[in-house]
Amino acid sequence: MGNGFFTDTTLCIGCKACEVACKQWNQLPSDGYEFTANSYDNTMALGATTWRHVAFVEQPVDEHDPTVNRWLMMSDVCKHCTNAGCLEACPTGAIMRNEFDDVFIQPDICNGCGYCVPSCPFGVVDLIPHQHGIATTFATDGRTNDDAVQSHGGIAGKCTLCYDRQKVGFDPACAKACPTESIQFGDVDELKDRARKRVEQLQARGVAGARLYGVDETTSVGDLNAFFLLTDTPDKYNLPERPVLPSTRQRPGYTSAALAAGALALAGFAIFANGKTE
Amino acid sequence: MTALRDISPDASGRGVGDGAPLVPAAVVGYYDQPLLKRPHWEASVKIYLFLGGIMGCSGLLAMIVGDGDPERARVARNARYTSIVLATVCPPVLISHLGRPERFLNMMRVFKTKSVMNMGVWGLLAFSGVAGAGAVGQLARDGFLPRWMRILGPTWAVNVPLGLLGAFISGYTGVLLSATAIPVWGVGKRHIPAFSLCSGVAGASSLASALLVLQGGSERMQHKLVALERVAATAEFALLQHFRAYAGDFGTPMFAGKQGKRLSTWTMAIGILGATAIEALPVRSKWKSLLSAAMTLTGGYVLRDVLIEAGKDSADDPKAAFRQPE
Amino acid sequence: MPGLGTTFGRGGATTFVQDLENADCILIEGSNFAECHPVAFRFVMKAKERGATIIHVDPRFTRTSAVADIYAPIRSGSDIVFLGALISHVLESGKYFREYVDAFTNADYLVREDFKDTEDLDGIFSGWEAGENLNDSSILNAGTTNSGDASAIDGNKHSAYNRETWAFELEEVPRYDGNGTVKVPKRDPSQQNPRCVINVLKRHFARYTPEMVEDVCGTPREKFFQIAEALTKNSGRERTTAFAYAVGWTQHSVGVQYIRTAAILQTLLGNMGRPGGGIMALRGHANIQGATDIPTLFDLLPGYMPMPAVARKEQTLAEYLGTNTKPTGWWANTPKYFISLLKAWYGEHATAENDFCYDYLPQLTGNHSMMSTTIAMKDDEVEGYFVIGQNPSASGMNGELTSDAFEHLKWMVNIDAYETETASFWKREGTDPTTVATECFYLPSAVVLEKEGTMVNTNRMLQWHDKAIEPPGDTVTDAWIFYTLGKMFKAHYADSTDPKDRPIQHMTWDYEHPDAHERAKGEPSIHRIMKEINGYSVADGTQLKTFTELKDDGSTACGAWIYTGVAPDDTKLMSRNRKADDWVSLEWGFSWPANRRILYNRASADAAGKPWSERKKYIWWDEAQAKWTGVDVPDFPVGKAPNTPAKPGASGMDAHGGASPFMLNLDGQAQLFTAGLLKDGPMPTHYEAVASPVKNALYGQQNNPVAMEWRRSDNAYNGTDNPDYPYVLTSYRVTEMSGIMTRYIPWLAELQPAAFAELDPELAVEKHIRNGDWVTISTALGEIEARALVSGRLQPLRLGKGRRIHQIGIPYNYGTMGHATGDSPSNLIPFVMDPNVSIHEAKSGTCNIRLGRRPTRTRTVVDEAVPQHKPEGQPSLHGAQRDTPGA
Numbered sequence A: 001m002g003n004g005f006f007t008d009t010t011l012c013i014g015c016k017a018c019e020v021a022c023k024q025w026n027q028l029p030s031d032g033y034e035f036t037a038n039s040y041d042n043t044m045a046l047g048a049t050t051w052r053h054v055a056f057v058e059q060p061v062d063e064h065d066p067t068v069n070r071w072l073m074m075s076d077v078c079k080h081c082t083n084a085g086c087l088e089a090c091p092t093g094a095i096m097r098n099e100f101d102d103v104f105i106q107p108d109i110c111n112g113c114g115y116c117v118p119s120c121p122f123g124v125v126d127l128i129p130h131q132h133g134i135a136t137t138f139a140t141d142g143r144t145n146d147d148a149v150q151s152h153g154g155i156a157g158k159c160t161l162c163y164d165r166q167k168v169g170f171d172p173a174c175a176k177a178c179p180t181e182s183i184q185f186g187d188v189d190e191l192k193d194r195a196r197k198r199v200e201q202l203q204a205r206g207v208a209g210a211r212l213y214g215v216d217e218t219t220s221v222g223d224l225n226a227f228f229l230l231t232d233t234p235d236k237y238n239l240p241e242r243p244v245l246p247s248t249r250q251r252p253g254y255t256s257a258a259l260a261a262g263a264l265a266l267a268g269f270a271i272f273a274n275g276k277t278e
Numbered sequence B: 001m002t003a004l005r006d007i008s009p010d011a012s013g014r015g016v017g018d019g020a021p022l023v024p025a026a027v028v029g030y031y032d033q034p035l036l037k038r039p040h041w042e043a044s045v046k047i048y049l050f051l052g053g054i055m056g057c058s059g060l061l062a063m064i065v066g067d068g069d070p071e072r073a074r075v076a077r078n079a080r081y082t083s084i085v086l087a088t089v090c091p092p093v094l095i096s097h098l099g100r101p102e103r104f105l106n107m108m109r110v111f112k113t114k115s116v117m118n119m120g121v122w123g124l125l126a127f128s129g130v131a132g133a134g135a136v137g138q139l140a141r142d143g144f145l146p147r148w149m150r151i152l153g154p155t156w157a158v159n160v161p162l163g164l165l166g167a168f169i170s171g172y173t174g175v176l177l178s179a180t181a182i183p184v185w186g187v188g189k190r191h192i193p194a195f196s197l198c199s200g201v202a203g204a205s206s207l208a209s210a211l212l213v214l215q216g217g218s219e220r221m222q223h224k225l226v227a228l229e230r231v232a233a234t235a236e237f238a239l240l241q242h243f244r245a246y247a248g249d250f251g252t253p254m255f256a257g258k259q260g261k262r263l264s265t266w267t268m269a270i271g272i273l274g275a276t277a278i279e280a281l282p283v284r285s286k287w288k289s290l291l292s293a294a295m296t297l298t299g300g301y302v303l304r305d306v307l308i309e310a311g312k313d314s315a316d317d318p319k320a321a322f323r324q325p326e
Numbered sequence C: 001m002p003g004l005g006t007t008f009g010r011g012g013a014t015t016f017v018q019d020l021e022n023a024d025c026i027l028i029e030g031s032n033f034a035e036c037h038p039v040a041f042r043f044v045m046k047a048k049e050r051g052a053t054i055i056h057v058d059p060r061f062t063r064t065s066a067v068a069d070i071y072a073p074i075r076s077g078s079d080i081v082f083l084g085a086l087i088s089h090v091l092e093s094g095k096y097f098r099e100y101v102d103a104f105t106n107a108d109y110l111v112r113e114d115f116k117d118t119e120d121l122d123g124i125f126s127g128w129e130a131g132e133n134l135n136d137s138s139i140l141n142a143g144t145t146n147s148g149d150a151s152a153i154d155g156n157k158h159s160a161y162n163r164e165t166w167a168f169e170l171e172e173v174p175r176y177d178g179n180g181t182v183k184v185p186k187r188d189p190s191q192q193n194p195r196c197v198i199n200v201l202k203r204h205f206a207r208y209t210p211e212m213v214e215d216v217c218g219t220p221r222e223k224f225f226q227i228a229e230a231l232t233k234n235s236g237r238e239r240t241t242a243f244a245y246a247v248g249w250t251q252h253s254v255g256v257q258y259i260r261t262a263a264i265l266q267t268l269l270g271n272m273g274r275p276g277g278g279i280m281a282l283r284g285h286a287n288i289q290g291a292t293d294i295p296t297l298f299d300l301l302p303g304y305m306p307m308p309a310v311a312r313k314e315q316t317l318a319e320y321l322g323t324n325t326k327p328t329g330w331w332a333n334t335p336k337y338f339i340s341l342l343k344a345w346y347g348e349h350a351t352a353e354n355d356f357c358y359d360y361l362p363q364l365t366g367n368h369s370m371m372s373t374t375i376a377m378k379d380d381e382v383e384g385y386f387v388i389g390q391n392p393s394a395s396g397m398n399g400e401l402t403s404d405a406f407e408h409l410k411w412m413v414n415i416d417a418y419e420t421e422t423a424s425f426w427k428r429e430g431t432d433p434t435t436v437a438t439e440c441f442y443l444p445s446a447v448v449l450e451k452e453g454t455m456v457n458t459n460r461m462l463q464w465h466d467k468a469i470e471p472p473g474d475t476v477t478d479a480w481i482f483y484t485l486g487k488m489f490k491a492h493y494a495d496s497t498d499p500k501d502r503p504i505q506h507m508t509w510d511y512e513h514p515d516a517h518e519r520a521k522g523e524p525s526i527h528r529i530m531k532e533i534n535g536y537s538v539a540d541g542t543q544l545k546t547f548t549e550l551k552d553d554g555s556t557a558c559g560a561w562i563y564t565g566v567a568p569d570d571t572k573l574m575s576r577n578r579k580a581d582d583w584v585s586l587e588w589g590f591s592w593p594a595n596r597r598i599l600y601n602r603a604s605a606d607a608a609g610k611p612w613s614e615r616k617k618y619i620w621w622d623e624a625q626a627k628w629t630g631v632d633v634p635d636f637p638v639g640k641a642p643n644t645p646a647k648p649g650a651s652g653m654d655a656h657g658g659a660s661p662f663m664l665n666l667d668g669q670a671q672l673f674t675a676g677l678l679k680d681g682p683m684p685t686h687y688e689a690v691a692s693p694v695k696n697a698l699y700g701q702q703n704n705p706v707a708m709e710w711r712r713s714d715n716a717y718n719g720t721d722n723p724d725y726p727y728v729l730t731s732y733r734v735t736e737m738s739g740i741m742t743r744y745i746p747w748l749a750e751l752q753p754a755a756f757a758e759l760d761p762e763l764a765v766e767k768h769i770r771n772g773d774w775v776t777i778s779t780a781l782g783e784i785e786a787r788a789l790v791s792g793r794l795q796p797l798r799l800g801k802g803r804r805i806h807q808i809g810i811p812y813n814y815g816t817m818g819h820a821t822g823d824s825p826s827n828l829i830p831f832v833m834d835p836n837v838s839i840h841e842a843k844s845g846t847c848n849i850r851l852g853r854r855p856t857r858t859r860t861v862v863d864e865a866v867p868q869h870k871p872e873g874q875p876s877l878h879g880a881q882r883d884t885p886g887a
């Protein structure tokens, strides 16, 4: 059920074709030209106008032989969570789960309240600055920059899992562009089986720390429709070790609000109770 | 042209002369990058959180006090007027923070219990309705509208729903913050809604007492209002203290540093302890009451401000985001 | 790539990238495969998934190293030592593929008695002739090696070799037809004779030991053995290893010999012409292969035929064919290809009576390569310059000299899709435009998506592309520009009676577009051009199906014989084919020659024509059908049985036996020892780069003794072991950036927004440089600034005598134009030319680095360049003395 991504970081060569293909297809603006000196990463994070981001982690693995390095590369993306914090939080229903079981923001409905932004446990979604435009027409034929781009600043932006492409039977632009099949697109259940086998294979080959992220999860967020094969702990890739679904905090929240209100009301009645004046 | 173009680095502010050590300290996670995104909420949201709290609790106050006798009726009347005034102020304030204000009504295309913000909007709508009715009735009773219009908002029909909805309105904002991924808010899922509500009640009652004083109304009622205010403020103080201990590292952005100072100075020292102390002074002056009310209200606003700002700082701390509070 | 050409016969990559998937081991050295060829790298990853061992040898730990199984660091400019040691290792340990070597190479030929090796002469070969070596643009370097041409002797002012002794001892044998005798190389099948090539090779490489590798390359010994183990374990009957390289090997003053070393090693390992084997020369620009096939090179004609040269005394067609037609092997066909070319160019005017207009062709009077021409420009010997799709001010060497040379032009035409640093040389930093007299024309050109045409990729594969969108505004295609110029010239000289104008009057130029709309725009018909290139019969214009149909009697015309068959008839264009299977995909595109995908694939079968192993089956002799069959087009006469004996004295292919896979070579064998084909030696020898931090540890001779240098104040050299420039400097690419095009594209510019320099943490601390700081890198030529990227991926190397070497790497992709800007390293690298292909030395030099930005550039170059004479006594045996840096 549902389409998603299996991003196998052991196959990534850090070419950033996915990042560029995404920006090109969705006509997202560049985020500026700042040299960070953080390895080869100059875009640093997913954001309102960066829907694929390739992370670079340099690690010396053997302090005796400094020539032995490890250079992890990982193409990050919206996780399209089974329990999506952003979707639950959205007061307008702009964020929906589409027929491909992907979490999609309807750009014509979002009113930019910004509540999805702090509600994503993975820090993915963000508000698009007003001056920017993004592609929102789902026409694939005769599509040009101009008809694709409408000014949609002020609304939330994140990976659409190429809803527009999927609708016409295309693979997502990022997966299509990936030369090494590090990004694999398809039926999530099939991808999961493939991923589990891949992990066994890698562990058999002695690839240290090969593990899946977002498969068979026990967290309240549950499994991710865009999941990953990592070779180090999640924090190294700027992923939460234990993401928590924000809505799980509603019940206790409402409860203690009610208790507080009740208690104060009682106190109030007590205070105002005694003696009528004649 | 100078012989050597300024040796200092470019706009990115990195490099020569920035005093950074040659060998940088070990980084946390991914180049110390924040994992979470900062909430974009600014003054308008802070103001809404503050006014919404007072608005709701004024409704609650109206219910508590009731219209049993003229003295009470005056207090309840003030409270109802306060509610309707704020209920007309709040929506524009709320709308002004939207990226696409013209789409405010999209909030009403769904009724979504999972979305605290959506619930809040419906709650606000309902509250405004009741408050409106209450106001019409009151205006009629006060002779500003034809007498028959009293039946549109009889106090016996208005007070209770106004109180319940008011409680919700001043309570949901705390839940709205807690039900996000922001660590300091998340860890406060039990505390924040509670002390927000307390602060709301304290604010509403101090406002009511101030109004009463200005009207030269019953001293006895004013004392009762102050009493309620003190109860709420004390509870708020206790809850904040407990939260500080409970939140541990997650609480740092709120209780340490800049925000910590503002919280302890304006909300704790001035807004709660200060106000209480002044009330306790053995002098009888309306200025005393007005001053203490002002202090309580200020403390209340700063609390909301600190909450939001702490949330932003908390979002910037990857360590807190790697293992998020349950 | 004469390194391959002189060994195997053809210069192109010997295999196709898709076949890398079948390799059991892939040695990537001299290329940053993953970053510079990411799409092709897919097949390396597939091989890895199938269990192949991926090896990357590079000065830096790159994105390629990151996914490799073995990474070995190496000092820039020392690969011949590394590869030489591997050669020595397989020879000494006997781990080379003996049957293959015996069958398909010249291992058992005897080298001439009077040949003297570098062993005997401390780093130079016999035949050295010192020149005054004050280089000017009149160096003659007209030999073309791709066609196996050996006849060019440099009659020039600079030092050179007389290559007469670099040859085999000949013996008289009876002609195949019994009448008389003929001289052929003497052989000793027992390989006992010390003068046998294989033994000469052993001795030559004897001093290339693992210890040397450690001392000279800085590569840890255990890494060397790890790699040697992987290569030998994965070569032989059952397994194959592929090599992949690119410009990390070519851009050196000994560049061609780097590739020669690899070619020898791959031959010894028996991996040539076999699936999962071969040498993948990764070509650069999208169509750079096409630009060598139908060359933009000064000394070649289409199809790797040499340009007529004064020094080779090629005044007449007979003389030209005399020197360039080989008695034996495929190049015996030269007359058919050459005369067909003249027919294509001069049509009915080209007749046997007038030597097919041979004298219309210009004759080379010297080395007219880019650097020589630029120097000539600077010295006011050149009036005008066309710069087409190139940006020498940013990507050429010695950018300041180059830009300054442009100021000495009367006019310059720039045809480019963007305004480049070259097009704007007159307003570059430190230059007052009012002082520049050069008249500049800028013609905006369409880019690939805005025009239809053919590109030739690294697989030697022609692929057609349609036009996707109309070029914007005034933009026109390159084809339009040259077609129009041609028509204008023809009109201009139409009624001239001056014989010197006949080449233009007689030039065939009928490329009219059939489509009225395009014709109105003045676009030529690319299909008509393609037809001319493919070749056709003059009589009825029918297109030819293969180059064997070409004739030397003027009855056929052909613009580039190696492409014949791409357009077999009016309706078909093979380069349009898009039918892929999961391997050889013969119906996808068209690979020259004759759509063969793996070259020399006859070698995939043993001498008797049987596959070396079931696992590595590719092309074999089918007894039943009496022909070669398999999954590819046989790169061999299809009906020639394996046991066919060589016919001494016969001409052309008849002289070759049925077990000689390398058809274009004189004897059909792979050349472990090349008889005088290259200008700097029959066997590779390690020389240090012209700018090197160390003395040559192997020989007294420091540098390539025939490398071309310009010793003048505007081309200063760092020299050897210069304390002012203690660090190794190398330059390269990053995935995110190409040339100026990428710098103008925001989506790419944001990914690598500024020029940077990579250095190791130890050096950074020593120099008080923090990650991200501005740094200034300097050479004797000048200074550039960049942002520091301090990374453990670069490591100091420990060389011999405990010498610690730091390497600094700089991407070459930057310049002053676009969104992502920065200094280009070209301002640090002086002109130096490899003697064989006139390539620069961008990959290995020396430099210094300091914290902070450079001073604003003011004119550094004095307009009158002062010659810097070399010390006497060429060649000096003492590098330091020879290399006094320029002013």
Ligand SMILES: Nc1nc2c(c(=O)[nH]1)N[C@H]1C(S)=C(S)[C@@H](COP(=O)(O)OP(=O)(O)OC[C@H]3O[C@@H](n4cnc5c(=O)[nH]c(N)nc54)[C@H](O)[C@@H]3O)O[C@H]1N2
Residues within 6 Å of the ligand: C029, C030, C031, C032, C033, C035, C036, C037, C057, C058, C059, C060, C062, C074, C075, C076, C077, C078, C079, C245, C246, C247, C248, C249, C282, C283, C284, C285, C730, C731, C732, C733, C734, C735, C736, C737, C738, C739, C809, C813, C843, C844
């Ligand atoms: N993204 C991108 N891709 C490109 C290009 C581009 O500009 N951008 N350019 C295209 C062109 S024109 C070309 S020619 C190819 C070039 O393709 P490559 O040759 O693969 O690319 P380079 O980065 O020039 O050099 C490759 C490697 O050589 C290493 N190196 C430097 N000196 C030495 C040495 O002495 N020995 C060894 N073993 N290695 C050395 C460098 O560290 C570098 O990692 O790339 C093509 N592809």
Ligand SMILES: Nc1nc2c(c(=O)[nH]1)N[C@H]1C(S)=C(S)[C@@H](COP(=O)(O)OP(=O)(O)OC[C@H]3O[C@@H](n4cnc5c(=O)[nH]c(N)nc54)[C@H](O)[C@@H]3O)O[C@H]1N2
Residues within 6 Å of the ligand: C247, C251, C284, C285, C388, C389, C390, C391, C392, C395, C396, C397, C415, C416, C417, C418, C420, C445, C446, C447, C448, C478, C731, C732, C733, C738, C739, C740, C741, C812, C825, C826, C829, C842, C843
């Ligand atoms: N230091 C150092 N220097 C190097 C190298 C190195 O490794 N280190 N590498 C060398 C190598 S391998 C190479 S190939 C060169 C590359 O050097 P250049 O070829 O000069 O570099 P590019 O920027 O790729 O130049 C290509 C130009 O062609 C233009 N162009 C693109 N398409 C078209 C078209 O259809 N028509 C026309 N007319 N123009 C078009 C582009 O806008 C661009 O300006 O650099 C060399 N320089």
Ligand code: SF4
Residues within 6 Å of the ligand: A078, A079, A080, A081, A083, A084, A085, A086, A087, A103, A119, A120, A121, A122, A123, A124, A125, A158
């Ligand atoms: S990752 Fe964040 S933005 Fe994406 S679906 Fe999950 S919660 Fe929503």
Ligand code: SF4
Residues within 6 Å of the ligand: A089, A090, A091, A092, A093, A094, A095, A105, A109, A110, A111, A112, A113, A114, A115, A116, A117, A155, A156
């Ligand atoms: S910003 Fe848009 S998408 Fe996000 S919660 Fe608000 S309405 Fe929904």
Ligand code: SF4
Residues within 6 Å of the ligand: A021, A022, A023, A025, A026, A051, A052, A077, A158, A159, A160, A161, A162, A163, A172, A173, A174, A175
């Ligand atoms: S699926 Fe589409 S939108 Fe999402 S990252 Fe890939 S290209 Fe971008």
Ligand code: SF4
Residues within 6 Å of the ligand: A011, A012, A013, A014, A015, A016, A017, A018, A019, A054, A073, A075, A177, A178, A179, A180, A181, A182, A183
């Ligand atoms: S395209 Fe594929 S290989 Fe390239 S960076 Fe993205 S995921 Fe990695």
Ligand code: SF4
Residues within 6 Å of the ligand: C036, C037, C038, C039, C040, C286
């Ligand atoms: S740029 Fe073109 S040629 Fe180079 S790797 Fe990408 S697709 Fe291949």
Ligand SMILES: [Mo]
Residues within 6 Å of the ligand: C247, C283, C284, C285, C288
């Ligand atoms: Mo190149």
